[in-house]
Amino acid sequence: MSVTVRAPAKINLFLGVGPRRADGFHPLATVYQAVGLYDDVTVADAEEWSVELTEPVAGVPLDADNIAVKAGRALTAHHGLDKRARIVIHKGIPVAGGMAGGSADAAATLVALDRLWGLRTADEDLLALAAELGSDVPFALVGGTAEGSGHGEIVTPLVDRGQWWWVVVPHGEGLSTPKVYAEFDRLSPAATQPSIPERLYGALRDGDTDGLAIALRNDLEDPALSLRPELETTLEHGYRAGATMALLSGSGPTCLFLCGTGDEAREVAAGLHALGHDEVRIAAAPVAGAHVVSYA
């Protein structure tokens, strides 16, 4: 018996970052949105923990450092179980791209093993386990569009009546999240506690693309661009190709382009491709959080 769970990538429509806390984390006022790029995680009983990829992908650890194995171990420890699993991951989310692919795998593994073993873990317990694994993991369970507070681990769903279209340009070489936060500290020594503007909630309620465009903000964009200046060119290419708004996904280096309709997204994607970007993807949003897609 095996169970497959699909989990989405996230973007941050708003990523307000405050001053570094004593525990090393930064307080966040963020709005996450789950977008239609996915990882699929399949689990089955095994004698030992193992992790495999359906296709080779650079940068993903294939040992106990993989966050999916950490998720499996956290779940068995929580229930006091002596069980192990084989975990197979199909990566559709760029690695180290600021789209929380590892977090998606962790969330998917929690849900998949919970089903495989019939554990019926309470939602609050799954969310607490997720928060221990990483700041972004609770949102991968919840999906949709949601506000994130604390260091990103406290997730509150938001009303979102939009059908949003994003063009996504990944970059071959990922960026390290801790390094981007460290660059934020260097560039913003006087950061203050951020808050989410009313106009963002309004744009989501109304499904208003132009309203959303002016409310988008990412405080990690300047630090990521400081570490990777060539990303400016990619963002500029998006405007040239007709995007309504360009921004970086979380800690980068993936670039995002907001488009008004699916047709516009296809035009912008074709334009970016013509400007030399080999990998260009289109993602609709919002989409569901980690969910079972098959039993076999």
Ligand SMILES: C[C@@](CO)(OP(=O)(O)O)[C@H](O)COP(=O)(O)OP(=O)(O)OC[C@H]1O[C@@H](n2ccc(N)nc2=O)[C@H](O)[C@@H]1O
């Ligand atoms: C920046 C964001 C925006 O959503 O995601 P990415 O764009 O990287 O996917 C998140 O804050 C990343 O979340 P995640 O990747 O889960 O981070 P964690 O594993 O919890 O933390 C890794 C490291 O990032 C830094 N960190 C993370 C979250 C936070 N609020 N403040 C921080 O300073 C800390 O140095 C921490 O040790």
Ligand SMILES: Nc1ncnc2c1ncn2[C@@H]1O[C@H](COP(=O)(O)OP(=O)(O)O)[C@@H](O)[C@H]1O
């Ligand atoms: N299952 C996994 N998938 C991707 N990366 C993983 C995984 N497990 C551990 N990692 C490590 O986590 C790092 C961050 O990965 P990822 O979640 O893709 O990016 P980001 O934090 O930028 O959203 C990777 O560089 C890799 O070393």
